[in-house]
Amino acid sequence: MDITTLTPLFNFDEMAGAAQNSNGLTGRDILSVAQFDREMLSYIFARGREMREMVQRVGGVDMLKGYVLACLFYEPSTRTSSSFIAAMERLGGSVIPITSGVKFSSVSKGETLADTVRTLEQYADAIVLRHPEIGAAQKAADYASVPVLNAGDGAGEHPTQALLDLFTIREELGRVDGLNVAMVGDLRYGRTVHSLTKLLLRYDVSLRFVSPEILRLPLNIMNKVIDASVDVRETHEVADVIENADVLYVTRVQKERFSDLAQYEGVKDHYVITPDLMEKAKNKMVVMHPLPRVGEIHYSVDNDPRAAYFRQVKNGMFIRMALLAAVLGKA
Amino acid sequence: MDITTLTPLFNFDEMAGAAQNSNGLTGRDILSVAQFDREMLSYIFARGREMREMVQRVGGVDMLKGYVLACLFYEPSTRTSSSFIAAMERLGGSVIPITSGVKFSSVSKGETLADTVRTLEQYADAIVLRHPEIGAAQKAADYASVPVLNAGDGAGEHPTQALLDLFTIREELGRVDGLNVAMVGDLRYGRTVHSLTKLLLRYDVSLRFVSPEILRLPLNIMNKVIDASVDVRETHEVADVIENADVLYVTRVQKERFSDLAQYEGVKDHYVITPDLMEKAKNKMVVMHPLPRVGEIHYSVDNDPRAAYFRQVKNGMFIRMALLAAVLGKA
Amino acid sequence: MDITTLTPLFNFDEMAGAAQNSNGLTGRDILSVAQFDREMLSYIFARGREMREMVQRVGGVDMLKGYVLACLFYEPSTRTSSSFIAAMERLGGSVIPITSGVKFSSVSKGETLADTVRTLEQYADAIVLRHPEIGAAQKAADYASVPVLNAGDGAGEHPTQALLDLFTIREELGRVDGLNVAMVGDLRYGRTVHSLTKLLLRYDVSLRFVSPEILRLPLNIMNKVIDASVDVRETHEVADVIENADVLYVTRVQKERFSDLAQYEGVKDHYVITPDLMEKAKNKMVVMHPLPRVGEIHYSVDNDPRAAYFRQVKNGMFIRMALLAAVLGKA
Numbered sequence: 001m002d003i004t005t006l007t008p009l010f011n012f013d014e015m016a017g018a019a020q021n022s023n024g025l026t027g028r029d030i031l032s033v034a035q036f037d038r039e040m041l042s043y044i045f046a047r048g049r050e051m052r053e054m055v056q057r058v059g060g061v062d063m064l065k066g067y068v069l070a071c072l073f074y075e076p077s078t079r080t081s082s083s084f085i086a087a088m089e090r091l092g093g094s095v096i097p098i099t100s101g102v103k104f105s106s107v108s109k110g111e112t113l114a115d116t117v118r119t120l121e122q123y124a125d126a127i128v129l130r131h132p133e134i135g136a137a138q139k140a141a142d143y144a145s146v147p148v149l150n151a152g153d154g155a156g157e158h159p160t161q162a163l164l165d166l167f168t169i170r171e172e173l174g175r176v177d178g179l180n181v182a183m184v185g186d187l188r189y190g191r192t193v194h195s196l197t198k199l200l201l202r203y204d205v206s207l208r209f210v211s212p213e214i215l216r217l218p219l220n221i222m223n224k225v226i227d228a229s230v231d232v233r234e235t236h237e238v239a240d241v242i243e244n245a246d247v248l249y250v251t252r253v254q255k256e257r258f259s260d261l262a263q264y265e266g267v268k269d270h271y272v273i274t275p276d277l278m279e280k281a282k283n284k285m286v287v288m289h290p291l292p293r294v295g296e297i298h299y300s301v302d303n304d305p306r307a308a309y310f311r312q313v314k315n316g317m318f319i320r321m322a323l324l325a326a327v328l329g330k331a
Numbered sequence: 332m333d334i335t336t337l338t339p340l341f342n343f344d345e346m347a348g349a350a351q352n353s354n355g356l357t358g359r360d361i362l363s364v365a366q367f368d369r370e371m372l373s374y375i376f377a378r379g380r381e382m383r384e385m386v387q388r389v390g391g392v393d394m395l396k397g398y399v400l401a402c403l404f405y406e407p408s409t410r411t412s413s414s415f416i417a418a419m420e421r422l423g424g425s426v427i428p429i430t431s432g433v434k435f436s437s438v439s440k441g442e443t444l445a446d447t448v449r450t451l452e453q454y455a456d457a458i459v460l461r462h463p464e465i466g467a468a469q470k471a472a473d474y475a476s477v478p479v480l481n482a483g484d485g486a487g488e489h490p491t492q493a494l495l496d497l498f499t500i501r502e503e504l505g506r507v508d509g510l511n512v513a514m515v516g517d518l519r520y521g522r523t524v525h526s527l528t529k530l531l532l533r534y535d536v537s538l539r540f541v542s543p544e545i546l547r548l549p550l551n552i553m554n555k556v557i558d559a560s561v562d563v564r565e566t567h568e569v570a571d572v573i574e575n576a577d578v579l580y581v582t583r584v585q586k587e588r589f590s591d592l593a594q595y596e597g598v599k600d601h602y603v604i605t606p607d608l609m610e611k612a613k614n615k616m617v618v619m620h621p622l623p624r625v626g627e628i629h630y631s632v633d634n635d636p637r638a639a640y641f642r643q644v645k646n647g648m649f650i651r652m653a654l655l656a657a658v659l660g661k662a
Numbered sequence: 663m664d665i666t667t668l669t670p671l672f673n674f675d676e677m678a679g680a681a682q683n684s685n686g687l688t689g690r691d692i693l694s695v696a697q698f699d700r701e702m703l704s705y706i707f708a709r710g711r712e713m714r715e716m717v718q719r720v721g722g723v724d725m726l727k728g729y730v731l732a733c734l735f736y737e738p739s740t741r742t743s744s745s746f747i748a749a750m751e752r753l754g755g756s757v758i759p760i761t762s763g764v765k766f767s768s769v770s771k772g773e774t775l776a777d778t779v780r781t782l783e784q785y786a787d788a789i790v791l792r793h794p795e796i797g798a799a800q801k802a803a804d805y806a807s808v809p810v811l812n813a814g815d816g817a818g819e820h821p822t823q824a825l826l827d828l829f830t831i832r833e834e835l836g837r838v839d840g841l842n843v844a845m846v847g848d849l850r851y852g853r854t855v856h857s858l859t860k861l862l863l864r865y866d867v868s869l870r871f872v873s874p875e876i877l878r879l880p881l882n883i884m885n886k887v888i889d890a891s892v893d894v895r896e897t898h899e900v901a902d903v904i905e906n907a908d909v910l911y912v913t914r915v916q917k918e919r920f921s922d923l924a925q926y927e928g929v930k931d932h933y934v935i936t937p938d939l940m941e942k943a944k945n946k947m948v949v950m951h952p953l954p955r956v957g958e959i960h961y962s963v964d965n966d967p968r969a970a971y972f973r974q975v976k977n978g979m980f981i982r983m984a985l986l987a988a989v990l991g992k993a
Contacts, residue, residue: 060397066722068748079450082427086399086454089425094751096744100431100762111954119741122976123748291450292442314453391728410781413758417730417785420756431762622781623773645784
């Protein structure tokens, strides 16, 4: 093989230019929603829109041809891993799928996360990490020289989920400023609710938090909301918010959270979205859910044009395509 | 990225033409052998032959470049999943391999099959589904807007297996009409036997069913055979059919099917294919098996040119390539 | 599809020429280090260097486009499977990843390794096999007509590991002849130590074996060393070899090997590489480890430029790229 005659898969000058156009994301880790100000969000969403248009028109491109992504999942998450895999493949890149075997493998037998990550970066150009422990993604990023994308670290962050949630609101309703966003269900433990709330505080929104008493938003998040001086109310009933909501972001109320099952039985139906309830909602609004759902949105709501949760799933692929292209220097 | 300057991965006019040439399969689900009449079978087999020639000559092409296939296996089946993966890859497409992790993942934690399928179709252009329950593939297809290919739904159907079986008979012997086909072993529970039998009834064949008494062909299949007025006989001994058989389709007689083990011990050797037995067979005939085998065909038969079971495996890849190309509109 | 108008993915004449240039490896199995004489090692290392240069410059190429590699792992090994997957993908080929599901699957339910391999070769152009039993790779190769690459067969061989170890020594220090190589830790059960030792005997080296008494090099390997008339010494203390070592090849001393735990506690710290110990070592030397490590090299040694173990991991990908290209006839 005469290396001098190879057609380069990318042009270095062009890449340098691209890096300037990646809004500073080239080579960066994606660890937390705290990284994303409004300008950066606008940039990511513009790229997400380009990805959607590209997929609709041609399915896939060669933008990341020759690049390899390691998907390292210490706990299985078919939805998230499939989204990243499809994103990388539609950009022409390849994947090392470590999506179910980690716990059986020598990699996890006593090896530190730091060593595992420094091993995988020898093979791959970026690493997607799902890990059950808070802070795992930051730790991985501390050791890796390639970009690390946090795909969920326990009760910590899941930034790409929050980005796709916000992107969905923006795409479905044309704007974020001025919207009334109601979060419903388990607001205490719901990681997606916390991250999306943080992002929404960068906009001029009204927030409504609807939950059972024992699943109210934690203090630390609520204090951030208060500090941001946005219009905010808490309530126990979806009925209180349904008429004015532009966005109904629904999460699951898990039986396991209640020590008193009678209490659970007493409240659970207050947080189920039904066609009857939807009749009271605006004509132009959206129902969202991070999925999987287990009964908290009636299946008969699925055909309502306001049911956006599957479009939300698709937006996840576009946002991850945008992020992968950006951190790998392809603007 | 300026979307207007992208070279499309496919040409829409050409695709429209291809759709006309895909014999009506573009966008269709592949759920049951009942979908395939003789004309459709001829079409699929012609395409399968083209795929074989292409693989032999160049290994792979870019026909499905930019397409993504989700392989969703609720129960592991290395043979079938590997066959679909290789088929998609040799056509230039990409795969989301969900072949072992489903049962551990949140996708299966209470989420309905309908929701899982509607999630995956956001990422993928087609879905291959293996599921332990009868009717699962039809249910998935009811919800998915992308093509669903049934890779086995419990005791239900496994249509791509039946197609590759029939294709193998056609390719090995040059025709199907006029052949004497003997099915051997577990005819009661053998899903592959039932599906292949249904397909064979579209041709002018003689059928011989060889099994222990308790593993005879079920009533519903036998009645279909009788209604088709084909030449048919049942027997307990391979020796009764070996001399006239053009096809010996062997399946495993599982010890677990017998409540009386003495009965099993008494009959099991009647259904084992040995070199001695092969001496009585025609010079031009084939031995087939859906695999895996566990002793029911002697390993010493493998070198017999009439042993077609590994060629049969390869035909599975060609048939799946033909089906993927057809349902994705690439004729 | 008009097959005559397809652009071949490879040119047969060119391939014939390549085969002549693959140093006789085209179509060959990679089973044991015994296959590799000095000339062959030089050839593989030259190809490995080309692969490194290619990856650094362009990430990936289309050399193996249209080829499919089956990665069949009967026991999980994320490090090795990821390395082979990345190697195949960076050469433009595709992978069937069977890296965690084998034990659950019908493939392993009573099916012989021979049948599994003869099934996979219908789909794939080469097979990488990891298996817990000695001799499994040879057995697979006996049945497969496509190249089989041994990725570890129990206490048997793991030739690609030995090749990447030797390649690392060569690349880090510029030569192999004349070096003083010290092996440290579990020399009795350490498969990598045995294989690397065999390869080193093809060169003019000095060998130092450092281990607890019960983990000394086995007789059969030691006799080979003696027969080769190389300069060799055994010792219990790393301190005895650190000053003169050009290579310190460290392996783990596992607690499980000791029936007397007091004995383990007494010796374990003798085989841990610390910054203090490194101060006594030459300025130009390397510390290597097959990984994973569990404490036997202090993490504070990682920043020492002589710590070569992560570069060693990367060399594994280059060597596997070189081998895949060679056995598939792409020189």
